[in-house]
Amino acid sequence: MITRSWWVLYGGFGSLVVLIAVLGVGSMRRSRTIHNETLAAHEAYMKADLLVRELPADLHLSGILIRDYLLDPSPFLGPDYRTRLKRQEANIQQKLEVLRMLLPGEQAATLARLKAEFDAYWGTLDPVFEWSLEQKAWMSRSFLREEVLPRRNTIIGLASEISRISSENLAREQRRLKASQEEFQAFIRRLLGWTVLLGLVVAAVSITRVTQLEKRSSEQRERAERAEVEMRRLSHSLVRAQEAERKAISRELHDALGQKLSFAGMELSRLAAVRNAPEEEFERRLGEVQRLITETVRAVRDLSMSLRPAMLDELGLGSAVKWQAREFERRSGIEVDVQIDGELEGLPEGLRTGIYRVVQEGLTNCARHSSAKHVRVSLYGGKELVRLTIQDDGAGFDVGAASQGGLGLVGIRERMAELGGTVRFVSTPGKGTILEAEAAIPAAEAVST
Template identity: 35%
Template structure:
């Protein structure tokens, strides 16, 4: 009979496939999310570094421009002869200093560790620069005309050049910071690429494993399907053969019943009719002695006919199976077989309930009947043991003989096939243990519904 694959195998395969494809989707989602997050992180870091660099550069350029412009205003102030215009240059110079102070304060908030020392030097130089300029801003026109050029040459221009050099150093440090930021962004990108490569590798590996598992599972399903098809085809062929055998057995049984009725009952009844005619003649002749003898002969013929009909009825469906139960019916059958064949048949029953279902009683009775018939016909046995035992939830039957044995896998006749079909119909199990020279044992297990 075709067998379905175990449920746990189907559940395990579904769990593995679900977990595998779920893990694959999670890995793909993680790779996408991590890639997007890494790109956003790189973009944010790059924008931050760029904006910070541009801001620092603008502030530093502002300081540098103020230093350069301040020198120009000092020059114009010192070389201007008209007092009004000199005051205008002085005002512009003070505005430039205010702007420079504001720029220095802004840049101080943007300082990093590497720029703190050069910025401190720049601040000190600017303080000294403005400290040198402060007395010159109170000079008279004559003082400016007399000492202005010398002051510009010896004090202003050298200090301005020095401060511009310091500003250039700070600018170089700022550019190095930009380069360091770019290197950091590149390192972040490499790390993200490494993580993405690992994730893609894991995804590919898991995908290959799933593909291999799915392929193996599909091939196994194909093999199981092919096996089921072969089993079904074999079962159909066996069913056709069984149907043909059943029809043949039915025809043989009908032929046997017909022969029994014709040869035994028909001839007996014919004999009764003949003897009844003879009895009628004797009655008319008033031969009292011969009438009594003839009546006895007719009685014996009728009794024999009744016995034949009773035996036929018992073979078809023993009334004692319904009236007395399974065990007495089996014991009667054992006695009848022993009478006909001379084989000693023993029936043992252990805790067999009289409330067994009808189909179970009929099944056990017919199996014992068929087994004893086969033993008589083929086994050449001297002793047969029939054991019926009821256990919780099942009914067990064992039939053992000491005959010549056979090979069950190769010699499966109509009787064994019929027994197997009866057992399978009730959801039971059937097996035959035999080998040439060591007898045979037939075991049957029928499930029973648990009592409420």
Template identity: 35%
Template sequence: MPLHVRIVIVISIALLVVNATLLIINVGATIDSHAQYARSYEIKRSLSTFQSVITAAESGQRGYLLTGQTGYLEPYYVAMRSWRSELERLRTLTADNAARQKDIADLESFTAAAISRLKATISRSPQPGPNGTADVAGTEQATATMDRVRGIVDRMMAEEDARIEAQRREVLRDLLVAGGLALLTTVVTVAVLIGLNKLLRKYVRDRETAENAMLQANQALNEQVEQRTAELTELSQHLIRVSEEEKARLARELHDTLGSNLTAINMDLNWIQRRLPEGVREVKERLQRALKMLGETVELKHEVIEGLRPSHLDNLGLAFAMRSHCREFTRRTGLPCELDVQEDFDDLDPAWSIAFYRIAQESLTNIAKHAQASKVRIVLAREDGGVRLRIIDDGVGVAEEALSKPKSHGVVGMRERMRQMGGRFQIRKPEEGTGTIVEAFIPATNAAALSA
């Protein structure tokens, strides 16, 4: 082999080694950044869960004082038992951050004070309900303390967002530098290899050269298509995550602002009703209609909040949330909805729970709109390989071409949720009869990755 050919081969190998080294360095930095991202997102998720817990306690107390129904105290008692464990989780996640430890200590102090005041208002309200007596002053003090707790949580969430953004910029800068160097070495390597190829393959005919060029172009096009597909998949999954976070934020804001105002209006109207003289019958009738409309508004607010972010899912688990949604579906549509769930699934990862719930929610919506079914059956079961959800109806079925339409956003959203969880999703016809089966499955092997 001629000396100049050997030199070209050595240079090519050296460039490939440099390129591989840069790739290894870049992958290591990416793994480290991913760990930081995961930690920050875990802190945000724990903060969100903690806020949901204390909000549930406050909602339970308000519901009990307004209606006198002890059923509203169930989420309150659940929150009383679990808020400290959520704080301990946050304390563990931020063990190396002194400022965060101080924030968590403040959260613990203010939350304990707020919970104590909520408990005191319940004990000082022996006859709650629309016509009873409620500790308004104590409730306002508890709400003020809860506002301080929410303020600390919102600030910590904002700081975590800022930290994530700073990490993102740093990773982007590193990727640009590493990518530029890798691109440079790749270009040089390709140039050297092309030169070597010309030296060794001068006798190749023009047609073979054209075929090789076409093959390279096709390969580049395939890589570009794969890259664009991966980017679109990541974008879709990001939009799903952002959508869930935005729905949760809107639900919290509606609960905190509109809930407080409606509670105050209800108390004032009841106060006026108790003090009206007997002779003003027309005024009393109008006031009664106003109270009835206010009650309907409170129920509408609850339905809107539950549609944005089901509180049952966060506080009472997936099985309870599914049962509640099935009952509401039957009430609205008149279609019987049978739910087959043999356990509570309280240990299920929250990301799994919201994915299964949203798929069931979207499927029931599609059934009500298009299926012309007479009954619906939902099966949620744990299998050896993971957890499986099936939604079965006896309607007219769905055509294959309808599933591939660009405007089938509901189907695309359900499929992307399962892809985000590392699971599988399919829509198929039953083996016998008419109807549709929507099936989602998440393998148990993804549990560790999702909880990281």
């Protein structure tokens, strides 16, 4: 049978396994996610930082190109410088596009400003390629100083602002990841705490349960050992009782029957010897032989009745109990009242013999132990049950203590248990004893026998 504590154990162990699995899998997944996020943030930052750093260099390069062009006296190299400058512009536009994808949305405004500044810068440079050699000679210095330089400085300032914001972003992202990691660690700590607590509860319930089971099993073992000792004692007692019974029968046969038959034989021999003696002598001897034979017949009948009275089968339980009571009275000198009520005819053989043996043992105990003056035997046969009561007014006994004694009471208990009935002894030392036995009449057998 599965008891409540087993359910608690099943639930506890199941929850433990689930918690440990959640702990293990959750920790692995979470740490992998945090690691990937950190890597991604770092990579994005490195890429953006590199691009932001390259922008001023590209800008300087374009400035150098313009300066070279302005200083170059050749009237034919203008388109070549312009193509190189356009390539430079396309390169920077591409980097700005990559930056737009790498940097978070909050930097979009700064990035747009940077792009606008670049566009304005390219726009400022474009007309220079239309200049004549004279224009280049007298306008280039003021152009470089007033147009190119301030724009270049603005762009460099914006680029370094982007770089700064990008570093701040990285630091913020790292802080966010750290906080998320700490939050996860706190969650793991809480989960671990609950797991340990649950583990302790499961361990405590298991230990209690195992201790209980061990205690119960050692109790059962002790009970089994005691029962075995009791069995051995009973079987020895049974063997002794059988021996005693055989001895009694053999003594009875020897003393009562053997002797009487020997006397009868001797008397018959004498009878033969006094065949010619006076008639009175002959008749006296004959009378003696008849007396011996009558006594022998009675002794045989007594012996046979004590083993199993024929009237139990022929006249039924009521008559057998009455006969037993009379015999008991004759032998013990204790007065016995017998009261038979109800219907005792047609009882099954087993029930009849069982109740008769209980009466026999009950009365024998009265004779042997009670020193009673009066015994009352009541037998009631109902439709469904038979009830027997034997009450004496003798010494009584301690029912609990007597269980270690002889075989009689054990036998009564076993007989009644075998019949599916019950037996009860009510006795107080000094106040007599009542034996109450009751057994149901098996429905099918009650009519058949």
